[in-house]
Amino acid sequence: MTTIYLAGPDVFLPEAVEIGRRKAAICAAHGVSGLYPLDNAVDLSAAGASMTIFKGNQAMMDEACAIIANLTPFRGPSADAGTVYELGYMAGRGKLCLAYSNDPASYRARVARLYDVATAADGRLIDPEGMTVEDFGLSDNLMMIHALDLHGCPLVTPREAPADIWRDLAAFEACVRLAAGRAAAPSS
Amino acid sequence: MTTIYLAGPDVFLPEAVEIGRRKAAICAAHGVSGLYPLDNAVDLSAAGASMTIFKGNQAMMDEACAIIANLTPFRGPSADAGTVYELGYMAGRGKLCLAYSNDPASYRARVARLYDVATAADGRLIDPEGMTVEDFGLSDNLMMIHALDLHGCPLVTPREAPADIWRDLAAFEACVRLAAGRAAAPSS
Numbered sequence: 001m002t003t004i005y006l007a008g009p010d011v012f013l014p015e016a017v018e019i020g021r022r023k024a025a026i027c028a029a030h031g032v033s034g035l036y037p038l039d040n041a042v043d044l045s046a047a048g049a050s051m052t053i054f055k056g057n058q059a060m061m062d063e064a065c066a067i068i069a070n071l072t073p074f075r076g077p078s079a080d081a082g083t084v085y086e087l088g089y090m091a092g093r094g095k096l097c098l099a100y101s102n103d104p105a106s107y108r109a110r111v112a113r114l115y116d117v118a119t120a121a122d123g124r125l126i127d128p129e130g131m132t133v134e135d136f137g138l139s140d141n142l143m144m145i146h147a148l149d150l151h152g153c154p155l156v157t158p159r160e161a162p163a164d165i166w167r168d169l170a171a172f173e174a175c176v177r178l179a180a181g182r183a184a185a186p187s188s
Numbered sequence: 189m190t191t192i193y194l195a196g197p198d199v200f201l202p203e204a205v206e207i208g209r210r211k212a213a214i215c216a217a218h219g220v221s222g223l224y225p226l227d228n229a230v231d232l233s234a235a236g237a238s239m240t241i242f243k244g245n246q247a248m249m250d251e252a253c254a255i256i257a258n259l260t261p262f263r264g265p266s267a268d269a270g271t272v273y274e275l276g277y278m279a280g281r282g283k284l285c286l287a288y289s290n291d292p293a294s295y296r297a298r299v300a301r302l303y304d305v306a307t308a309a310d311g312r313l314i315d316p317e318g319m320t321v322e323d324f325g326l327s328d329n330l331m332m333i334h335a336l337d338l339h340g341c342p343l344v345t346p347r348e349a350p351a352d353i354w355r356d357l358a359a360f361e362a363c364v365r366l367a368a369g370r371a372a373a374p375s376s
Contacts, residue, residue, distance in 0.1 A: 054334035076264025092280020141270035146242035
């Protein structure tokens with residue numbers, strides 16, 4: 001059975017365990033197995049808790065043959081850093097990479113919502129620090145977006161942001177369907 | 189010769205090419221070879237420019253045997269997403285992983301500078317959306333920090349932030365020294 005690592009800042013939600021169960025149930029309904037990081041099963045006050053979580057997550061990724069990453073922007077214009085690391089790790093391991101974002105805006109639009117964006121004398125679109133703002137019409141940094149194009153399936157986004165971007169799982173389910181379809185295809 | 193991929197939001201600086209040359213010169217002075225992403229050599233207005241950049245960066249990473257990532261926080265409390273993706277990719281490929289951040293603050297402190305942070309009834313440290321704030325005393329999300337611990341060398345940070353966090357290369361040079369030392373060690 002196709003085993004999929006379920007990455008995302010979902011683990012930071014108050015009901016992190018419950019949303020993991022909902023995601024795993026959606027996977028099961030499509031005939032695949034979802035592995036959800038068990039951050040919450042670790043005693044967070046114990047010495048070395050963060051390393052225990054790291055090793056647990058890495059072992060799960062090594063066991064899985066695919067990743068579905070929740071790239072919905074988290075504390076800024078880009079996706080959660082831990083999730084992005086995991087997407088890179090799985091791409092590096094040659095695993096099938098899928099992801100979704102519940103924010104359909106472009107990266108440029110999202111940066112412009114948070115910062116004053118201007119055009120520099122040399123034509124670059126810049127933020128207040130003078131740093132270039134990527135402006136390719138993509139949802140986030142090109143490294144993640146094109147990793148999905150080349151190592152899996154293009155980023156899944158809804159036409160409009162759902163009312164609850166952290167709990168709506170329609171785009172997630174679309175990724176599960178894509179992963180299950182890949183697993184069923186004769187060539188994979 | 190040890191070939192090192194030089195990742196970071198440095199490519200977004202106005203003088204992106206020049207800082208890349210400075211980094212490559214520091215590498216050369218320590219007897220290693222630095223590969224700096226050539227985003228600026230691509231015609232950014234051409235169709236498919238972002239994919240050209242992605243493929244160029246990935247080819248450089250595949251050629252390199254190590255990465256030095258600039259994890260200085262970028263547009264929020266965490267490192268640049270593209271850089272984090274690249275760190276994950278190199279860890280997944282089994283390459284030597286090194287990184288620095290010119291901001292010595294903890295992730296918790298950095299989030300608290302940007303958002304109202306509170307303690308929830310269940311004891312979790314939370315942001316205004318109710319999402320858990322990682323509180324392990326680490327510089328950033330545990331996945332990157334412990335990836336460095338296990339796949340290379342611990343994150344290099346200065347005691348105090350330098351006056352110019354985007355152009356001070358002392359912490360970068362410390363990483364180059366570590367990489368050169370690893371290359372010279374008989375067991376590697």
